[in-house]
Amino acid sequence: MSEPENKTIGEISAIVRYFNMWFLLGWYDIKQRYRRSIIGPFWITLSTGVMVCAIGFMFSNIFKSSIQEFLPYFAAGQTVWLFISTQITESCSTFVQYKSIIKQMSVPLSVHVMRKLWNNLILFGHNFLIIIIILLIYNKFSWMTLLAIPAFILVLILLFLISVMLGIVCTRFRDITQIVAVFIQLIFFFTPILWMRKVLSGGHSWVTDFNPFYHIVEIVRSPLLGVAPSWILWLYMLAYIAVASVMAIFILKKFGHRVSYWL
């Protein structure tokens, strides 16, 4: 058994050591969900696609912005948001969901978190088709688009850390799962996804300026739309990751070994 001092490092290296496990099981989770359907997970692509287009057309009218501007903006933002929000909401019940395994064998917690994250990443991959199609239609691709890749990796790291924290805390306090779900729903309306930042009149821009979720969505969305994210966004992301790491390590060290008792 690993020494307590090495435990945190053990959790990180477990992601590599147990790659086989989370990769295959996460993949099978998706396979299982869509087992008897013909187009499988592309149902998600379809439903998100229809939703994005319908709402895109409608709200571009409401906000009186051109469809060329609004549809790619909304499609990119909504798809990224869908990934982030689903992962955060589901991270709360990760350990509860994989209870049967946790109660039977010793697998580092980060492996279960990776399984869940990989799960949602696969679904995001299917949704990403929509972004590609819409960006192609409106000719938004440029070299700038590539910046979305490092940005997305930062988002993944942050999501992983948040998921570790929420997973552990929510296993102990089941109510927090519900609080997070409500909170995430609310955040959607306070984050410029369905509306654009410029519609906020001067005095209200703080809603976005101090909204971490805006920073997280924007750093991926803006390169997709051909604009380099400002340096401050990168700085924000690194700061979030730093804070989340400290918190995740603390919670993992203090309570990680208790999770199996709480299930």
Added chain:
Amino acid sequence: MSLIRAANLIIDYPIFDSSSRSLKKTLIRAATGGRIANDSRGISVRAIDGISFSVEHGERVGLMGSNGAGKSTLLRALAGVYAPTDGSLLVKGSVASLLDLSLGMDGEFTGYENIFIRCVLMGIPRSVIKKHVDEIIEFSELGDYIKMPMRTYSSGMHLRLSFSVCTAFPADIVLMDEWLAVGDAEFSKKAEDRLREFIKKSSILVLASHSAEQVKKICNRLIIMEHGSILKDGPI
């Protein structure tokens, strides 16, 4: 060399009802401070009460005791599921836990896919699984059923497959809750041989059982537990 060493091992289960699991109650408790502080950690049950023992290479340990004596908890602690509440527990060597044979298997998947699921959970690399998959299928005698979803299997077929998978890869330490008996007369003879072979390759066996006869047959050391403590520990 494989080794198990427990020193003063204590395992407490916290008991949660809906109220102690809720955040509100905890916050109120924190706010009200010392008045009900003795209640603040909730109720817990002491499943393992400060036991010490060590098991070395070659030992086949039979674990006996009435229901609730702490046998299963001890097995799970050995499997690394429960970290000691107090004291220490050292487990050196790879562990094969035969506590739940069909862990992770899913009825929607075919038997073939389930072999991979189960093996991956045991930490076997894909390339190694691929090498052994034919042997596993052959032993399970499932034939073409292996390509069918597992929900179509009878419980006997289900057990045959999970048994074949779980005993395919030897490990240093084998944990078992009751001796496994699988399938009809003919298969069960075959399974018994395979299980004995599997255990022979291992370095340490810990078998929790209610059957004194079975323990006598397999084990060379007997630990009797009661109320989370060791009542008797000695060779058979």
